[in-house]
Amino acid sequence: MTSARQRPADALLRSSTSSAWAPQAVDQLELVLMDHAHCEKKAAASALALINDYPEDTELVHALGHLAEEEVGHFRQVHERLRARGAALGRDGGDPYARALLKLVRPHPRDRKVDRLLVCALIEARSCERFRLLREELARRGEAELAAWYRHLESSEAGHGALFVRLAEGVAGVEEVGARLAQLAAEEATIVGSLPLAPRVH
Numbered sequence: 001m002t003s004a005r006q007r008p009a010d011a012l013l014r015s016s017t018s019s020a021w022a023p024q025a026v027d028q029l030e031l032v033l034m035d036h037a038h039c040e041k042k043a044a045a046s047a048l049a050l051i052n053d054y055p056e057d058t059e060l061v062h063a064l065g066h067l068a069e070e071e072v073g074h075f076r077q078v079h080e081r082l083r084a085r086g087a088a089l090g091r092d093g094g095d096p097y098a099r100a101l102l103k104l105v106r107p108h109p110r111d112r113k114v115d116r117l118l119v120c121a122l123i124e125a126r127s128c129e130r131f132r133l134l135r136e137e138l139a140r141r142g143e144a145e146l147a148a149w150y151r152h153l154e155s156s157e158a159g160h161g162a163l164f165v166r167l168a169e170g171v172a173g174v175e176e177v178g179a180r181l182a183q184l185a186a187e188e189a190t191i192v193g194s195l196p197l198a199p200r201v202h
């Protein structure tokens with residue numbers, strides 16, 4: 001079985017976002033940025049929550065400490081872009097996508113740890129896919145600076161997706177994680193397909 005290390009983040013996904021999403025999202029980029037800022041904030045918070053819940057897992061604590069710092073950095077970059085546009089962050093409207101995925105987490109402590117890590121991997125992979133679509137649409141419109149910024153975020157989230165899979169493999173092994181990831185990725189495709197196309201990251 002191939003480890004996630006050798007696969008691009010998009011390869012974790014079982015569906016592709018509709019081609020109608022990116023043009024609509026770029027037309028309302030400020031709304032995308034507001035949701036995006038909250039996504040980065042929540043990515044940092046959930047990494048810290050995993051550190052809080054698994055302090056004995058030295059590799060996890062080390063890797064997610066770095067990741068949380070990077071996500072806060074992303075949050076600050078997104079917020080600076082909002083600030084430059086004279087826009088405030090706005091309230092976090094919640095994330096039905098992430099909430100639906102978290103409902104799939106199994107209760108047994110070992111399964112729970114694997115599933116929480118794999119849900120994070122899928123969220124990273126979907127974010128990575130969406131950043132790629134934004135980057136391509138922005139490049140098409142000649143917005144080179146913004147497109148380059150999204151390219152940077154895209155590769156960072158791809159690395160995060162692979163990291164979460166690797167941490168899950170450390171708990172349950174490559175084979176079990178591959179099988180569970182396939183199940184969760186199929187569920188993720190259903191969830192993402194049931195949500196309306198909106199100027200949001202997910």
Ligand SMILES: [Fe+2]
Nearest residue numbers: 040043071074
């Ligand atoms: Fe990020």
Ligand SMILES: [Fe+2]
Nearest residue numbers: 043124157160
């Ligand atoms: Fe990330």
